[in-house]
Amino acid sequence: MLEIRFHGRGGQGVVTASNLLAVASDLDGYWSSAFPIYGAERRGAEIEAYCRIDSKPIRVTSPIENPDYVVILDPTLLKISSNPLRGLKKSSVIVINSPETPTFNYRTFYTNATQIAVNFGLVKSGWPLVNIIMLGSLIKAIGKISLNSLEKAIDEEFDEKIAESNKKAIRYAYENTKEVKLVVA
Amino acid sequence: MSLGTRDILNKGRLLSGTSACPGCPENITMRLVSTALGKDAVFIVVAGCSSIIQGIGPNSVYNYPVLNIAFAAGPSAASGMARAFKMRGKKVKPVVWAGDGGTADIGFASLSGAAERNENILYICVDNEAYMNTGGHRSGSTPLGAKTPTTPAGKKENKKDLPLIMIAHHVPYVATASVGYPHDLMNKIAKAKDKDGFSYVQVLCPDPYGWLFDPSKTAELGKLAVQTCYWPLIEYNEGKLEISPESLHCLDIRTRKPVKEFLKMQGRYRNVPDETVKELEDYIDKMWIRFKELYEGKISI
Amino acid sequence: MSLEYQYFPVSRPSKGAGGKTGNWRVVRPVVNLDKCIGCKACYLWCPEATIIPGDKVSIDYEYCKGCGICSNVCPVKAIQMVSEA
């Protein structure tokens, strides 16, 4: 079973990202379950969402404490808390929205999703919509969920126009996601 | 007079042998209302005297389908019924039958909600000005100065102005009536029934055992309440306020009968202090100034 | 499965659901047929539907509770309340 944890801020589409991944995985024939931690958080607050992917029905329901993949939609989160890096295993992989090359002691993938969002016009109420773009990076890192299924999931979720620009953006993110050469400390 | 005695002979749907106290004004109202409504109505009776008046199951003296229901649930249950009948393509009017406690107090939120949604229901408040079924305890609709078991020294607050509150909901139809004027009541119910939306009719029901007067005087008290202008007979129809003919004299303070004549017949106003009577007169006067201005179009709600 | 155990709180319209209410009466209305003009005011206001209308009215004593409203609303004072004792 793959366990993926998403970190972002309220209003960034953290929950939508986790949901879309679940739908895409389902289309690829896997079982999946996606859920958020719901609190009284408002826009801007730290938010987590979870997605599990497996070849058989998923039975565990608890929040993911030891993720295989951590997706960080907003790098500024790392400045306010250590939550995004909580409970990581040696084998855990970080996928982060970052303008520069990040340095973690984990296998890391990164892309400048904020810039991509601006370039592709995915900005709403002043906020770049990075959530779906980061899914492009994530499936690149995971390797076994297809871009095709993710595109289908996006088509199901959004109106045609929004879906089209998102699909272009994830493809771009998918193709331009970089892996950081691991520096062992 | 659109409804003559011939209609009444054929249409009254209250059967003899009720569990009501002798001289019950709610029974008079039920007979008159059912006459005006005809067959195609379903009654929703909230907790109150009428829950008991129907008699003991499996029989009931109300010759209607009746849904007896908890105190605060009348207007919402009626809303659900109205929607169900709409889905079934049936022209049936849900009629909420509630006392003043169920209307002014515990049921007010659901009444206001149903009015705001303009549900296709008719709400009838049989206003005997107290929780008569439990022993005559004060409600929001009990008038100033009235002695009840929970206000033994006389109520300190004025009667809640329900008709105006309902008018402020801008529903198609709001009216007041009194058991003293049967034809006025029946005409108003007939109009309310035909509205495709929410209508509210509040009927003053002088209660011999709560107001403490001889039951044979029920109709007389119902008339006196109107003649002294204590109880206004009005009609708010599609945004226009009308004063019913029986109450037109109230527009001029000089043609009103002194409220004392109404009060002196009731035990609940025995030994009422003069200043309370004065306050009550003042309340009545202000009420009529408001109605006059509304009626003459000087103010609107 | 027999459905005998199913029992629902439903009622049907029926006269006298509150009992034979005539025996609540302490005073009885008596119509003076010479005076009655058949106007049916008593019928209109009767809270128990116990006035039987016609050219002259009569009274259903099985259910009449003796409240006396009929006597009071009669414009020609044709109904007298008489003690049951």
Add this chain to the structure above:
Amino acid sequence: MMSKVITGNEAVALGVKLSRVKVTGIYPITPQTYIIEELSEMKAKGELEAEIVRVESEHSAMAATFGAAVSGVRAYTATASQGLLYMHEMIWWVAGSRMPIVMTVGTRAVGAPWNIWNEHTDFMTERDSGWLMAFASTPQEAMDLTIQAFKITEDERVFLPMMVGMDGFILSHTKTRVYVPSQEEVDEFLPLRKQPYVLDPEDPVSMGNLFQPIDYMKFRESIHLAQINSKRVIEEIGKEYEKKINVLGNYSSLNESYKLDDADYAIVTMGAWSLDAMQAIDELRNEGLKVGLYRIRYVRPWDEEDIRKKLSNKDKVLVFDRSISFGRGGHLYLELKSTLPDIPIKGVISGLGGVSVGKDEMKFLIKKFAESNQVNEWFYPSEVEKVELRDPRHIK
């Protein structure tokens, strides 16, 4: 049947639509709000042929739903927590009136203090009301039970309302694969509405006026017997559902067992964490511990016979409760205790107010229980164990 990745709330809304509900009285409360949003959305798109009464309180939501039901149409509502407690009076009224209605309860803690997260106390406090009470463990089951509920409640041997519980957030907000039947399949399964009486001027029956004490008592006995007799109906309808609609489901019995036959120890659970428990059992069995699960799906009717059959040969039983009857213990624990007076039973209360109890905590507890019996009645997962308990303020 087609599969979709949807939340428990969406699954229930689809079940309601497929059951051709005609009127729903709705009022928002977290975590069920998405159900009524979905229904409103379906109606706006013309997919749902129903009247939606957007009332001003939960008391009114139940009253409106009830009013519609007595007028002869299929009616549904949903609520949670404070809302469920606020409609408590009407819940009793509906059952007393013997009116088939279906309601979803997205379970949630009850204040004070405010808490929006999952626990079962709200749901369990209604167990004396006369309603049939089922509880789902997956979004799939939430939908399946909703569709079955209409048929069960409208069976002439039952004629009682039914609430279907579903863990707030854990099921209501989790997106996962759900097999959704076609309209034709549901139509074939669910016949036209039946109910004990309809309020209609053509035949003026009335409901609920005063009856003699002896009649009242007979009505109460009738509800009790209908509850007991509903067991067979639920099994029949469950089997039919399995055959006609969801071949993957397991609805032929009220409750469910997992690796129980050869188990020395049994645990009892209800709701979503039952699946975590199954996972824990698999792992513990690999470690050689012979433990099995009995999952309560129906709180009412209570399947005393099956519980005795499945559990009376166990060495001991551990009951997990996500609810509390203050001063006495977990509700399921109390029920089990009265059903199995001769077996050592222990109850553990946890997961209240959204405290997360998963597979690992289950493993810890079961192991401890099996090996030493030393399980505290109140279990706090390690990460919240060091909660600072504040002193009450002493008022002079």
